[in-house]
Amino acid sequence: GEDVEQSLFLSVREGDSSVINCTYTDSSSTYLYWYKQEPGAGLQLLTYIFSNMDMKQDQRLTVLLNKKDKHLSLRIADTQTGDSAIYFCAERGDSGAGSYQLTFGKGTKLSVIP
């Protein structure tokens, strides 16, 4: 089945850039998503990218997609302590049956050091 892999931990200093990486196996992925989960909270959709794009920028967030290598990254510029959370990468395949469930990675815990 489809698989999504992420590194489990990332530690950065406040003000630096964070780069969270993700790889996936489903070649039929149509959309790829990044979610943020703070302690005790649900998932907040940060951004998503369509599979025919290679970059998307939204304020401090930049998503890069290398479809050939099935590699996705999320860059957070000027990382703040409030960015400390778990970040999940997810992909939406296209089964052709109209089903759009997401497959998630295990999440990357970002720790921001003041």
Add this chain to the structure above:
Amino acid sequence: SAVISQKPSRDICQRGTSLTIQCQVDSQVTMMFWYRQQPGQSLTLIATANQGSEATYESGFVIDKFPISRPNLTFSTLTVSNMSPEDSSIYLCSVQGAGTEAFFGQGTRLTVV
């Protein structure tokens, strides 16, 4: 964006009992899903809640354990039946409308003692 309200936000339940979780969306949505997030783990899809018909369950999940209702396009319930400590998880409702964005509720944190 869709606003999703999940109730309850958390509960502590005795083993052998059942808990019904409600998911209310502020707009009509085509697709609704239920996920489970076990402690320290990622999200696993339980089932797709189909309006007007039986839910579609993923491998490892069965209707007797996780009955789901979806009476209309804005509401769904998930019941966790005959609970055991292994059912202690966060349960999340997710919706996807006609667009590409997939939104999640705040989750229900369930502890079974």
